[in-house]
Amino acid sequence: MRHFVVVGILVIVMAVLTYVGLDSAGLMPVEASAQSVSIDWLWNWQIVAISFLFALIVVPMAYSMVIFRRRKGDITDAEHVEGNTTLEITWTVIPLFIVLTFAYMGAYSLGETRRVDPNAMVIKVKAQQFTWTFEYPEYGGFFSNELHLPVDRQVVLKMESSDVIHSFWVPEFRVKQDVVPGRVTEYRITPTLIGSYKVRCAEICGTSHSYMENAIIVEDESVFTAWASEQETIMLASQTPESLGKILTVKNGCVGCHSIDGTQLTAPTWFGLYGSDVPLADGTTVVADDAYLAESILNSTAKLVEGFSPTTMPAYTLTDVEVANLIAYIKTLK
Amino acid sequence: MKKFFSTALAHGLFWQLIGILVGAGLVTGIRATMGLSVTAKFFFTEPAWVLGGFFGVLFFIAGSGAVSDWYKWARGIDTPEHHEDHHTGWEKYLSVSLDHKVIGIQYTVTALVLLSLGGLFALIFRTELAQSQLQFLTVEMQLFGQNGPQLYNTLMSLHGMIMIVSILLGVAGIMNYVVPLLLGAQDMAFPRLNAFSYWIAVPAAVLLVMSLILGGFDTGWTGYPPLSARAPVGMQMFFLGVFTAGWSSILGALNVIVTVVRMRAKGMTAMRMPILVWASVATSIIALTATQLIGLSFQLVMFQRLFGMGFFDPAKGGNPVLFQHLFWFYSHPAVYVFVLPGLGVISELLPVFARKPLFGYRWIAMSSLGIALVGFIVWAHHMFTSGMNEYLRVPFMYSTLLVAIPTGVKFFSWVATIWKGKISYETPMLFVIGAIVVFLMGGLTGPPNATVSTDLHLHDTYFIVGHFHDTIFGGFVFPFFAALYYWFPKATGRRMNETLGKIHFWLMTPSFFVMTLGMMRIGLLGMRRRIADYDPALGFDNTHLVLTIAGFLIAISVCVFMYNFFNSIKNGEKAEGNVWNSRSPEWQVPSPMPAHNYDQPFEVVGEPYDYGLPGSKYVEFIAPSKNTHK
Known part of the structure; x- marks a missing residue:
């Protein structure tokens, strides 16, 4: 006892x-x-x-x-207790x-x-190797690689993937939801704390899975509205080839693999690319002019850059004008 | 060296190579006549590698001689019931033997080899994780057609699957060696099938390692499509390797069940079987009936890649989530395949070292079956965030939490077993105690993953990684070591060094706690699993450094064990009697065990664990004159 x-x-x-x-x-x-x-x-x-x-x-x-360890020299067994129903x-x-x-x-x-607020703001999310793209239908449908959210308002993310399975996770929000090709999954969240966070892809999605992190900014309703309206205005006003090209890169998620600041990712960086000498895998060198860039955008393995594996780029349907706009944007990255 | 080349292993590996070349050559020839491309990045095209891999397995089996008796029977030639071994020394273990004890040791040593390989892979990527940013697995480096992060993914994925195969072989090793001895049987029910089950696991392991050099694969061990439908050709070798290893598991399980049902000694009723036998039956029921599903799911992805069948391709009307259902229908119960025999070892050894009967024998026996059966209806708890039907999540939460009940019964019964015992601390007992505490950590961190809402945060994080390393170390690795230290004298007539055994334990256990608790801590704070690099802003660098150091300490402790194990075979202290003063039948005869087990059959005359009951016996050997047993 x-x-x-x-x-x-x-x-x-x-x-x-x-x-x-x-x-x-x-x-x-x-x-x-x-x-x-x-x-x-x-x-x-x-x-x-x-x-x-x-x-x-x-x-x-x-x-x-x-307490019940065997004492030195004791070779007897313990008390015989078989169980107790x-x-x-x-x-x-x-x-x-x-x-x-x-x-x-x-x-x-x-x-x-899962509590539903009927007034929740809808944001469309596209996941792809290795970035996230957010579309704001309530503000004319502009695209952004950063997710801005108003504080204390429920948002519902309608998420789609264009390649493999990804998973939308913000540790500070706790909730996690996979993004599956061929269907739309839903992520409902009400941010309550102003600040900067990151969405981190939680389902292994390939080589650069670790880096599939995009910024999330939770801000005051008024700040958010101002930002969203500004984005909408820029989208509507900017009809220059460069800015249209930039929108295309965001929409298609190009920056998931091609950095615009010289960082080495899965694919060659665009920073300072235009006009430079590009060493190819077959040992030759090519000047990155309009023709080369157009060819590489449409057929990424035609001229394989040295040091990169021939992983195929996602299939895009781009018009000639859109290709020209993309090149115009790449020219600005110096 | 000449001796080595005459073994079944050497023959098998040689023929596997020939098989690969024949299979790949066949496809390449057909493709050439059809005007299709005949070479690719890794010399052969993907279909050529797949058929080559498949032929390699068939050629290995034929070349090693594991099926030659069946072949002779088909031609009408009789073979003796038991072969006399031609080999005597170490070559015996590299040759086809029908003796369950030899096969058990073959399984065990192969498991240790794979454990070392899987551990080595872990050390490589654990070192990369010691600091944020990429240090040596960089984007610029290239090996086996992979850059650093791809190689990281391959090693991480292979660590998972090689360890799983290692565990399956380790489980088979314990069951093969010990179960017939506990039953009083001369061998397993089907000795040739038993040899086949072992030998088919060897080419499977070769295929898994081949995936590393054929471009690797970046999906983790789960191989979810669509990612696995796009991965390099190494993915196919992985699928084929797992598919082949599955045969070993299924047929081995069949053998165990039949042996237990048909070959028990006189008087050994169900409730007088040693508890490890119950655990082996429970684990074999799962392995026999669920393994098909992982083979099927991987085969479907193989066919999707080879023939364009869009099972899991949404563009062709397929469903990626369906794969996850098929995959987890095996892969969750598989966890119980790994741990049930380990828990059986704990229950088997505790009474010996506590000198007290196993508390609640029937309840522990039934809890193994309970875990095995409930384990079949919980698979979708791996899919709470997968996008499957939302309402399915709640019933699967209920079924998953039910697993806690039989598991709890085991813990409480173990505690009651050592309560007021007379406990001594030889190395096997240390590992049993370690197993209980580590498995407790794994068990207690399970329910938060089972309740859906908390799992929405925990899923796919390092918390999960810490949790399942606790369950697998507690449920398999610690008991496996306990079993090796415990039955080593039975197999060799010598015992392993106690001091080295204690060093092994005291080095491994604290390091292991540091490692898994650290994993769980950063997992909660935002560390995802399966990432080659992490955001420095998260501030995990110091923790990761500690985890890496702990990982290396575990590796050192295992090296100590390996030295002790292989050195003691020749140089260990002689131990031919009942070393642990056990009531179990195998310890009532001198070690090492003779080739055909017991010279005289025994009869069960009492309860297996009646320590402390004066004059009681578990078994009594039947004198030759009374011997009616053939």
């Missing part, structure tokens, strides 16, 4: 210490969405259960290991109730994250 009392006290002490330790360790990132509240609520209860069960197993084990039923039935409670809480919490 004395053993049970000591172990009982130690279990409680250990459980409390474990919980306090885990709780104060700051396990989760900052809570930046309405949906994260119910997720973190359930997480906290999980930590309570984990702390208690951890103590419940580890303490009697450690206690036995020390009441105990076995107890530790089957009580955990069953705990588990069902957690399942119920899980369903409730899932329901909270």
